[in-house]
Amino acid sequence: MKSTNIALRGLGFIAIALVVIFPFWVTSTANPESYLNVMITAGTSAVLTLSLNICMGYGGLLSLAHTGMQMMGGYAIGLAMLNYDINPWIGILIAAAASTIFSILMITISLRATYLYFGMITLAANLIAMESFRTALGNDGMITEIYRPAWGGVDLSTRQFYFLTMGILAIAYLVQRNTILSGFGRATMALRESTDTASALGVSPNVQRVKIFAIAGGLAGVAGAILAMQGSFMSPEIGDMGGGLIFFVGLFLGGVGTLVGPVAGVALIAAIDFEIRFSGAYRTLILGALLLLCMMVLPRGIVGTFRASRLGSPHELKEEPDTSGEEIITVSSGVAGETAIEAIDVVKHFGGIKAVDGVSISIRRGRVHGIIGPNGSGKSTLVSCITRYHQLTSGEVKFFGAQMPKTPHKVARAGVTRVFQIPHLFERVSVRDNVLTGMYLQEKYTWIEAVLRLPRYSKGTRAEEKQAAALLHIVGLGKKSEIAAANLSHGQKRLLEIVRAVSSRPKVLILDEPATGLTQGELESLHNLILFLKNEGLAVVLIEHNVDFLMGLADIVTVLESGKVIAEERPEAVRNDPRVIEAYLGRTDISELMGE
Amino acid sequence: MNLQALFDGLFSGAIYGLVALTLTITYQPTRIMNFAQGETFVLGAAVGFEIIGVRKWPWPVGLAIMLVIAVIMGLIMERMVILPVQLSGSRFAWIIATLAAALIFQSIFSLRYVGDTLSFPPFIDKTFSVGSARISAQQIIAIIVSLLIIAIYDQFLRRTIHGRAMRATAHNPDTAIILGVPTKRLVVGAFVGSAVLGALAGFLWCPENGINPATGLSFTISGFTAAVIGGVGSPRGALFGGLIVGLLNSIAGAIFGGIASGIAVFVALGLILVLKPAGLFGKPIEGH
Numbered sequence: 001m002k003s004t005n006i007a008l009r010g011l012g013f014i015a016i017a018l019v020v021i022f023p024f025w026v027t028s029t030a031n032p033e034s035y036l037n038v039m040i041t042a043g044t045s046a047v048l049t050l051s052l053n054i055c056m057g058y059g060g061l062l063s064l065a066h067t068g069m070q071m072m073g074g075y076a077i078g079l080a081m082l083n084y085d086i087n088p089w090i091g092i093l094i095a096a097a098a099s100t101i102f103s104i105l106m107i108t109i110s111l112r113a114t115y116l117y118f119g120m121i122t123l124a125a126n127l128i129a130m131e132s133f134r135t136a137l138g139n140d141g142m143i144t145e146i147y148r149p150a151w152g153g154v155d156l157s158t159r160q161f162y163f164l165t166m167g168i169l170a171i172a173y174l175v176q177r178n179t180i181l182s183g184f185g186r187a188t189m190a191l192r193e194s195t196d197t198a199s200a201l202g203v204s205p206n207v208q209r210v211k212i213f214a215i216a217g218g219l220a221g222v223a224g225a226i227l228a229m230q231g232s233f234m235s236p237e238i239g240d241m242g243g244g245l246i247f248f249v250g251l252f253l254g255g256v257g258t259l260v261g262p263v264a265g266v267a268l269i270a271a272i273d274f275e276i277r278f279s280g281a282y283r284t285l286i287l288g289a290l291l292l293l294c295m296m297v298l299p300r301g302i303v304g305t306f307r308a309s310r311l312g313s314p315h316e317l318k319e320e321p322d323t324s325g326e327e328i329i330t331v332s333s334g335v336a337g338e339t340a341i342e343a344i345d346v347v348k349h350f351g352g353i354k355a356v357d358g359v360s361i362s363i364r365r366g367r368v369h370g371i372i373g374p375n376g377s378g379k380s381t382l383v384s385c386i387t388r389y390h391q392l393t394s395g396e397v398k399f400f401g402a403q404m405p406k407t408p409h410k411v412a413r414a415g416v417t418r419v420f421q422i423p424h425l426f427e428r429v430s431v432r433d434n435v436l437t438g439m440y441l442q443e444k445y446t447w448i449e450a451v452l453r454l455p456r457y458s459k460g461t462r463a464e465e466k467q468a469a470a471l472l473h474i475v476g477l478g479k480k481s482e483i484a485a486a487n488l489s490h491g492q493k494r495l496l497e498i499v500r501a502v503s504s505r506p507k508v509l510i511l512d513e514p515a516t517g518l519t520q521g522e523l524e525s526l527h528n529l530i531l532f533l534k535n536e537g538l539a540v541v542l543i544e545h546n547v548d549f550l551m552g553l554a555d556i557v558t559v560l561e562s563g564k565v566i567a568e569e570r571p572e573a574v575r576n577d578p579r580v581i582e583a584y585l586g587r588t589d590i591s592e593l594m595g596e
Numbered sequence: 597m598n599l600q601a602l603f604d605g606l607f608s609g610a611i612y613g614l615v616a617l618t619l620t621i622t623y624q625p626t627r628i629m630n631f632a633q634g635e636t637f638v639l640g641a642a643v644g645f646e647i648i649g650v651r652k653w654p655w656p657v658g659l660a661i662m663l664v665i666a667v668i669m670g671l672i673m674e675r676m677v678i679l680p681v682q683l684s685g686s687r688f689a690w691i692i693a694t695l696a697a698a699l700i701f702q703s704i705f706s707l708r709y710v711g712d713t714l715s716f717p718p719f720i721d722k723t724f725s726v727g728s729a730r731i732s733a734q735q736i737i738a739i740i741v742s743l744l745i746i747a748i749y750d751q752f753l754r755r756t757i758h759g760r761a762m763r764a765t766a767h768n769p770d771t772a773i774i775l776g777v778p779t780k781r782l783v784v785g786a787f788v789g790s791a792v793l794g795a796l797a798g799f800l801w802c803p804e805n806g807i808n809p810a811t812g813l814s815f816t817i818s819g820f821t822a823a824v825i826g827g828v829g830s831p832r833g834a835l836f837g838g839l840i841v842g843l844l845n846s847i848a849g850a851i852f853g854g855i856a857s858g859i860a861v862f863v864a865l866g867l868i869l870v871l872k873p874a875g876l877f878g879k880p881i882e883g884h
Binding site for chain 2: 056060062064109110112113114116117119120121123124125127128131241245248252256281282284285287288289291292295296299300
């Protein structure tokens, strides 16, 4: 373990120790209750900021309804308590449930909305929720006399309530950490980077978004419950966006998309807020200005800046990790030569442009199927049609004799993985995590198992990490497994992307111009990798402009021009086919003159 | 059909359309949806309140002072928003920056006008009766001015070289720079222009319905809803979106009572996003 990590862990323990001794330390002061209440408020804010971090920082979902979710939780526990005399302990769960339902409703309405629109819909929903409580409940929506839970027949004292809040904060932090570090979290981050790539790895974008937003909603609801019990009231103003600024400030100050950032940021903000507590109406002004300043001076926040620095970022390993004895499982059993994909008369028109105009192609296991053709001949479009990124104009695609599923992520689940022409790595996460994201489809454990770290999760994760190390070893990236993918060279990124695709154990692997921009050494690595996969029984589709590279690998080559197949034969035959030469070089007589 | 609701809806719809237009103007070259836009609206009302309402100076003077202060506010806002966004590089930077700006202005207004409702007498104090319904001269003026401004901006985008530069920048800022469009100046211009029009909208609105100085954000949201329904980027869309929001608000409110108006608009927004995500007049826009 690195010395920085030990130092950080030490810092964490000191922070926890301080939180534990704090109530005993302030008993000697004039008004210990007020100090405890400041800390309880900060703890509640931290829970809400963790929730905001999950959906904004990791999920890439712009939520402007977090104060509303909190309000929803507060009203749920308050109304349950006052109208149905529900026990506060159960009330906390009811608050979480109510807020989860509210967030699920919001996100189902707005699944089609892009990022900005999504944020605005949440904001509108927030305002409507506030207005509804104000109108429906009378007394301007104010409800009072919400009480705290009891322990052993006595209501919790402020000190006990303090420990309850900190306990809930610890749980919220663990929920966040364990969610993000699991396959569930990797799928979420994949979605944040690119919907297309996430789909190619088998993540269902809509389902994943609903899940992550629901988790954020649940946490926010718990925060609302604590808030209601602490202040013993709930009002629509709690849902006001202006009050929610403090969560954004905390999140940004600490670092968006970092695990500890939200807590660190809120702690700092709470300290500042405590200092300016007598400024009254100037509070919002000061916080607003602070937020703008923080964005300019510390754009990544405290934790984010530290992580990006030399001290805080992971280094390359000294030597390749030993992965001998680890068997690499790439593909499930099957017969070589069996037809995997059968595309029949595929047609795709964009307006008047006939990008793919009646192509039939059959892709078999244990073969490398090359596709070449001049620019604009429809190679990538054909692949997009097969993998359902495009709707077909007409024609049909079969997968092992059955109908190919209709959406990209279902195609991926069936066993067709695609590597895009432009690199689509998850740049901000480590090389190893990129590969682990590819294993999403093999993960057997549920979100709950990941959060509680149950045996199935631990066993699965250990096995995955070994697989990932072995796969990275093949392409010589073992040393770099800890560093962020953004720091790799272009060629290494391409190799990593292919490794990630392979780690999903597909039956068919589609590579779109993988050799572009690779050095000679990297080309050899790629060549060996593809050969290895083919011998394992994978069907490999290889779209490539580097003809030499392709000819050395392909068992059969399909030549496309203007959306039509002009030749499909063995590589040697393609080289001498006059139609192919004409397509590439124009008239045959001229190309002959040029000595081709 | 309730004629009064129709008149009120037309009036507020025209104003919302104007706010939607101001959001569009800054959105196009920057891809920033300015949450602080509603504060310019409050500014217009606040200047009118101080000059015409409290000091009793004549309307044209109030208008002139309002325009000057709005230009200054536009310049300040541009720096407040663009600088952090450029330095930060986070994909959420714009929202945090504009939200922070909105709250800073909001707290300034709240501090200055504690407990006041901003209001001042109309330019022409006259009201016409149509059956049982009434429409004021102020409302008619507001509708006409909004329509005119939107029509002029529409023609500006289509006919003039500056308008084309604006559209080019909206489409692809990098390419626009290569073609020699001074995008930085264009951005400053967009902020100033939208601040002026936003303040004008508040100035026209205020004599009819006084406003609370802390409610800028809710005007931003109404304007945004209008822009989305009409299609972000299109002046005609802004107008139609504004009218839809205004009329839905007042008619649903008149028939089913207060809470229904907000819900009716939200349902309309949801429907548009599901059925025609680009809005009635818009081309699809991409997220950041």
